[in-house]
Amino acid sequence: MSKLLLIEDNEMNRDMLTRRLERKGYEISIAVDGKDGVMKAKADNPDLILMDMSLPNIDGWEATRIIKGSQETRHIPVIALTSHAMAGDRERALEVGCDEYDTKPIDFFRLLTKIENLLPKKAA
């Protein structure tokens, strides 16, 4: 069972996404801000991280930079979630080290495809 770390500060979004992903058979751990997220990424060693970009304390851009800069956590794929859909957000996300990018509101099935593409291939 793959383990995902969801870093999201909005309680409703967090709850909804957690429940929907759990239904799809993922194990979900949660972080509520950037700082918490960086710590959990180290402690829980998840298979993939879903990172909201506008977070309190450390924002998602900085948190990704820290995660991708650390020897322990740099191998974990990160999907950036932004609510702005501004031109250039995608490039910026890839630049800080994100492996994928999606905009909110989330199209759940599109997000699932992206997650499955990034998860390490398990031995059959």
Added chain:
Amino acid sequence: MRNSIAIKLVLGLGLFLALFFAAAGMSFWQAEAVDKKTEAIVQVLLPKTNLAYEMEINSNKTKIWMLEYIENPSPVLRAKNVATSSQFERYTREYLRLANADEIANVSTVLDEMSIELISKSATLMNQADAKKSLSESLDQDFRALDRLALIDISSQMELRKSYGLDKLPLLQIMQTEIAEINSEMGAYLRSPNLSSRDEISSHSKEFYESISRFNGMAVTAEEAQRAESLEAMFRTTEISVTQLLDLKDSLDENLAAFLDQLVELDGILRKQVIIPVHLQMADARDAVHSIDAQTNRVTLTLLIVGIGLVFGGTLMVFSRISHPVNKLVEASNKVTAGDLSARVEVISNDEIGLLGAAFNEMVANREQAESALVLSEEQQRRLADENAVNATIGRIVNSSLHLDDVYDAFTQEVRTVVRFDWLAISILDRELEHQRIDYVSEQLVPYLRRGTSLGLKGSFVGAVVEHRACLVETFDDQDAIEGKYLTVSPIAQAGFHSILGVPLFSRDRVIGALVFASAEKIPYSESETAVARNVAEQVAGAIANAQIYAERQEAQTELLRAHDELENRVLERTLELEKTRDIAEEATRAKSQFLATMSHELRTPLNAVIGYSELLIDEATEANNTASIPDLERIIASGKHLLTLVNDILDLARVEAGKMDLFIEEFSISSVVEEVRVVSETLISKNRNKLTVDCPANIGSMQTDQVKIRQMLFNLLSNAGKFTEHGKISMRVDREAIDGVDSVIFTVADTGIGMTPAVAKKLFQPFTQADSSTVRKYGGSGLGLSLCRSFSHMMGGTITLHTTLGMGSTFVISLPATIDGPELDLPNTSGAADEVPDSISSVAEEIKQRIQV
């Protein structure tokens, strides 16, 4: 023969060259001498010096190694000693090879003897040292044997104590002490010989002998007696050996002292005969080189001073013999050029300059004669030429300026050379020929008649000239003679003038004024003077007429300019007002767009939750088999998504209008974008049972612009087409061609749907506009899509156009440049095409702007 300048120069140059070669020769000779000295130093003195030092070092080595050898003889040291002594001989031979006769005489014998003696003495010394060494070694053994014999060891002592009885033992101990004493005394003597230790050795020997005879006397057994005897015999040989060693030591010391003395003597000879003389020779040679150097410097300096002196002397000579006379000649010829033919030069030398002076004097004399002959005939011609020249000059002046004052001043200057006058006035008439105005006077000499004065024409002198339309000449002795005739003449007469000439000024056959010349002489103006004056007057009249016309035009133009300025000011005021209004309107638009952007973002967050939870509920309901609520949930999701589209479109539009929509420019393949759009919009299009055809040439190539926006526009157009067409055909075509020289890509989306009337089409690109409000109910959609399409295509430097007929379908054409340079392209309101209507949101600003530009 003449004393020519060339010969003088050659002599000077010759002297200079002679000095130069003398200096060069001297330097060369001195350099040669320095070379020789240097060579002597390098070839002889340096090796000699080195050799002397080597010899001194060698002598030191000999001494040190010999002392060392005597202390501790070894084969290595012996070889070294042999080497140094024979080395000294080789050095001697080398030195004698380099030495001069005196030195050879002084030292050859001494050094030869010394070197031979050193070798032999060294050999003797070393042999003695060897002998001493072996002797002292054998003595060492002897002493040890004696020791053993005298007292074998403690255990045998105890035995002896028992067998000999106690009284014999101390005797043996005394003997042993004596042996040890002799041994140590001998060692001390060998280290530092003196007579007292030698005496002590013999006193100890004596005591030893006494002890041994006592021991002998006390011997009881034959064994004891034999022991005493053998001790005595052994001690006797030992004693001889000791004496030998001591003698050898003494002789060795003696020889060593002699050897060292000889080395000291050798050092002395080396120092006195070799090192010091070599040093002195070296110093001498160095001094010699230095003195030659100094001498060369002195000679060079002297030659330099003499050379500078020569150059100065030469310059002085050239000046006094050439420049000065030539300057005089130039001065004189300047005088001649200026017309002074009396100029002559003084001839002082008989060289070329002198000849030149004489020839010049002769030439000037000839010219003086010829000139005086010419003067008379010239006088007559000159007057005529002057008049022509003045006429021409005046013509030029008159045409050169439109300012009458300049013309008058220049004219007065010129006319003075051909017409005689002391005062000149120019009067201009008014159109009615009633008044005259004095426009110019050459000097303010006449009271009442000044520049700018206006007078009546009637009864004046000028009036008479005007009336006659011809020149008028008057002469008067005193003021009475003219009093009654002209009103204006009496001030002229009072000012001291006695003749006047009036000349009318004509312009197109009309008299416009008059020239008045006045002279203090009482000679009336002649016919020829009058003729000249008439000629120049014609030209002045032309200038006055021109100036009058120019002044009239100037006035009219000034009036026109003033009116123009006023108009411009009013326009500017109006523009400023409008700009202010526009700024306010634009600010309001921006604030509104900002508000919309923020609000849309805030709206999206809860929408997100609504849609997400509804989808979750459907999942859960499906699992629980509670299908009854699913259609309602789907309606919630559909409404939520529609609301989301609206919010997204509003957000985009607000961004565009707030100037916050950026372009992300990248290079991409056109066909892959078209293919993506096709895949995404296929379901939408097939919903109304429409058929989609895509026509995109394989070689369409790539674009460099914002592909996301192109995708959004194409999707928008296709989804519109799908919405408003049923059972129809929808096509998307891509072409590439140059439009106005710009490489452009044209996307055409056509449908066979409901189409629209021209009135509807005209409003179509405005936000929140669908063909009519009923269509919203029927077809859904935000009504913002086309407005966004228009904004995006403008941002990317292109256009969007629509061709439609009601009931016959619609065709949208987006035309975009294939490449845009930078992200800063204009907002829609500055690049609007003529066939489009402004946005309602920015229409106020747009309208104001257009009004300003018009």
